[in-house]
Amino acid sequence: MSTITVPSATLTESQVHAAADRLVAAFAATDTAAYFACFAPEASFVFHTEPRRLDDRAAYQRLWAAWVAEGWHVESCRSTGRVVRVHGDTAILTHDVDTTTSTNGRTTTTRERETIVFRLVDGDLLAVHEHLSAQPSEGL
Template identity: 50%
Template sequence: MSETEQQVLAAADILIDAFARHDRDAYFAAFAPDATFLFYHVTESLPSRVAYEALWHRLEQEQQFAVLGCESSDRSVQLVGECAIFTHAVRTTVSTRAGRATLDERESIVFARTGGGWLAVHEHLSPLPAHAESDQTLEDSAA
């Protein structure tokens, strides 16, 4: 693994650790102000860090949302010029007014090199298929 890939993984670890501790300040500090966000459970895309922070605050207020823990696995880094694409499977335990839930998801985070290191500029979260190995693929359908 290259030094650059290690730097990106370190930036991802800081972001994931802050999220796992529900440390809003440290978590959002890992994102550029103009970062964008696509979440499968949110109807609209979020065009900025401020928009995501507002959603997070609203979820805390209305649903008593809290992150209780987060585990990252199946990690990969792809370098593309001054950007890096970090992908992983993520298991998150959250608490809301409705109770506790464990979410199995996969995520792509695009990092951009900045003067001080790497900042996340885009996050895309999707559900992890329950049985990815046994599901029929598009290639199977097309055959």
């Protein structure tokens, strides 16, 4: 998958949706190279499932590699309820994510909320921060 190249310094919602589609599709396919190509090297990550923040893409790649080595892969991932806010060369995407993963035949489905910050980096639209939160139960 190629990066999303943006000709101007002002993003559009459709460009952000295209970048998010590319990121979600690569994740859903457990396509390591395509997935991490969606992130700037300095991207940071906050996952409710991890005890500490991951301060760069390389830290997340090491964690991902450990998951894959344990037999983990993504079966499906669906993004819904997207809201995009564009701020010049930066955009914030929030959405709900339904993900099914499998580790050695054991399947788990999660429903989470996610915020991804995208920024133009040398003309390419890349994610520079991702924050994943547990989706609260209905009725709380």
